[in-house]
Amino acid sequence: MERLQSIPKAWIYVILLVVLAGPLLKPIGIPIQISDEVRTSFNAIDSLAPGSIVVFGFDYAPGSAAEMEPQALAILEHLAEKQVKVIGISFQAQGPQMAEKAFANTAWAEKEYGVDYINLGYRAGGQAAVAAFASDIPGTFSTDYSGKPSTSFPIMQGIKTAADIDMIITIAPGQPGPEDYVRQVYGTYRTRIIAGVPAVAITQVAPYVQAGQIEGILGGLPGAAEYELLVEKPGTAVAAMDAQSLAHLLIIILIILRNIPNFFGAKQAHAQSVSNSTQKGRGGRS
Amino acid sequence: MKTTLPVAIMTVIALIIILDFFVADAPSVQWIKQSGLVLRSWGIVISAFAMGLGAVNLLRRHVVTISRRESGAFYSVLLVGSMLIMIVVGIGAGQDSPVYDFLFSNILSPASATMYASIAFYIVTAAYRSFSAKSLESWVLLLTAVVVMLGKAPIGAAISGFFPVAADWIQNIPNTAGMRAIMMGAALGVVSNAVKMFLGLDRTYLGLRD
Numbered sequence: 001m002e003r004l005q006s007i008p009k010a011w012i013y014v015i016l017l018v019v020l021a022g023p024l025l026k027p028i029g030i031p032i033q034i035s036d037e038v039r040t041s042f043n044a045i046d047s048l049a050p051g052s053i054v055v056f057g058f059d060y061a062p063g064s065a066a067e068m069e070p071q072a073l074a075i076l077e078h079l080a081e082k083q084v085k086v087i088g089i090s091f092q093a094q095g096p097q098m099a100e101k102a103f104a105n106t107a108w109a110e111k112e113y114g115v116d117y118i119n120l121g122y123r124a125g126g127q128a129a130v131a132a133f134a135s136d137i138p139g140t141f142s143t144d145y146s147g148k149p150s151t152s153f154p155i156m157q158g159i160k161t162a163a164d165i166d167m168i169i170t171i172a173p174g175q176p177g178p179e180d181y182v183r184q185v186y187g188t189y190r191t192r193i194i195a196g197v198p199a200v201a202i203t204q205v206a207p208y209v210q211a212g213q214i215e216g217i218l219g220g221l222p223g224a225a226e227y228e229l230l231v232e233k234p235g236t237a238v239a240a241m242d243a244q245s246l247a248h249l250l251i252i253i254l255i256i257l258r259n260i261p262n263f264f265g266a267k268q269a270h271a272q273s274v275s276n277s278t279q280k281g282r283g284g285r286s
Numbered sequence: 287m288k289t290t291l292p293v294a295i296m297t298v299i300a301l302i303i304i305l306d307f308f309v310a311d312a313p314s315v316q317w318i319k320q321s322g323l324v325l326r327s328w329g330i331v332i333s334a335f336a337m338g339l340g341a342v343n344l345l346r347r348h349v350v351t352i353s354r355r356e357s358g359a360f361y362s363v364l365l366v367g368s369m370l371i372m373i374v375v376g377i378g379a380g381q382d383s384p385v386y387d388f389l390f391s392n393i394l395s396p397a398s399a400t401m402y403a404s405i406a407f408y409i410v411t412a413a414y415r416s417f418s419a420k421s422l423e424s425w426v427l428l429l430t431a432v433v434v435m436l437g438k439a440p441i442g443a444a445i446s447g448f449f450p451v452a453a454d455w456i457q458n459i460p461n462t463a464g465m466r467a468i469m470m471g472a473a474l475g476v477v478s479n480a481v482k483m484f485l486g487l488d489r490t491y492l493g494l495r496d
Binding site for chain 1: 323336396417420441
């Protein structure tokens with residue numbers, strides 16, 4: 001029984017590797033249900049009229065791209081289909097490169113840069129930069145990623161503050177993230193916000209969603225997979241869902257194995273204490 | 287004077303930023319709006335300098351490690367070398383150059399992704415070792431974790447429709463209520479700390495103990 005509490009680390013690593021690699025190589029096809037929050041996000045983006053201006057915050061880095069990039073790609077495909085205009089920004093130093101990659105790997109590659117979409121690059125300053133962006137977009141992002149004046153592009157004509165934007169979509173695993181957009185943009189301009197966050201950050205953002213300040217959220221890889229299904233373009237997130245499901249199951253099995261001795265140990269201890277008290281009771285009477 | 291002036295500057299700047307958030311767009315208060323705009327731009331410039339300062343500090347620290355041949359000097363050589371290459375290529379050829387793109391896509395991205403992915407292995411072993419239920423509270427925690435883990439992956443719904451519903455309930459009701467309480471507590475703490483700073487009662491940000 002005690003062996004269950006001391007499975008060597010190396011064994012666990014190997015089992016996890018097999019559990020993750022197996023379904024990626026040969027998918028099982030576990031059905032994916034669409035959650036309410038992802039459907040709400042989809043409907044919000046779907047309600048955008050052609051020509052609407054959407055600011056897309058590429059606030060993630062290569063480290064978290066495995067979880068965040070599928071969300072960005074799925075939403076970008078939807079935005080391309082809706083024929084809106086996208087202004088890419090980033091408050092994360094490596095975000096502009098992620099934006100370049102995302103635009104190149106979606107339907108946006110066939111659209112015209114500067115007219116249909118633009119990558120305005122990165123600005124340092126965290127929440128202060130978000131506040132500056134909200135009140136003065138061309139001033140805060142005075143050039144695009146390649147260094148050309150942002151106001152020289154047709155897409156930027158008439159864009160001054162966050163009031164001129166129809167929606168902000170931020171894909172952010174950390175700070176600055178959706179909370180900063182709520183505080184600095186929604187608080188003053190009431191701009192609609194959709195957020196893509198890692199699965200572990202859903203709880204952090206949930207109060208803003210319940211308050212209606214964030215219109216919809218996508219949580220981690222499952223959120224991306226659900227969105228891919230809604231836009232009918234299954235990609236890497238859908239492919240990874242089987243692996244994630246089995247990994248969750250493995251963790252649960254390991255936790256159960258770890259606790260079997262505790263469970264039976266507690267039962268034995270309880271039985272022992274009952275028998276002791278019975279014996280004491282008999283001793284008292286005799 | 288040594289402390290009064292910085293406190294006064296900080297208070298005036300903070301009040302302008304706070305007022306800017308609340309005042310309307312009326313012409314009579316445009317000076318507040320404009321001042322807020324300028325101050326936020328300064329904030330961005332200061333942040334950019336802070337990043338540069340951080341880079342210089344990192345470089346200095348690791349150059350010392352290399353020159354003294356301390357343990358781990360090899361990793362410092364790697365760090366300094368990588369940093370210098372990215373700086374030279376980024377400034378020299380530009381961020382949108384093919385060389386920079388190659389380094390970003392083929393070295394930085396896979397290396398970062400590998401670091402992030404390896405966390406999964408630590409999480410699994412950590413969960414196995416730490417989730418040892420020995421009291422009623424820990425059993426409750428354990429069962430909640432199992433329900434949420436199953437409910438947030440497609441396999442949960444495949445096993446039973448109960449898991450996604452229960453996971454959503456746990457997330458939206460008790461979990462969010464707790465998070466909201468933490469956030470409100472933190473917000474009140476920030477407000478009270480700000481008031482203390484405005485009044486000069488908290489001067490720790492100036493490097494003073496009281």
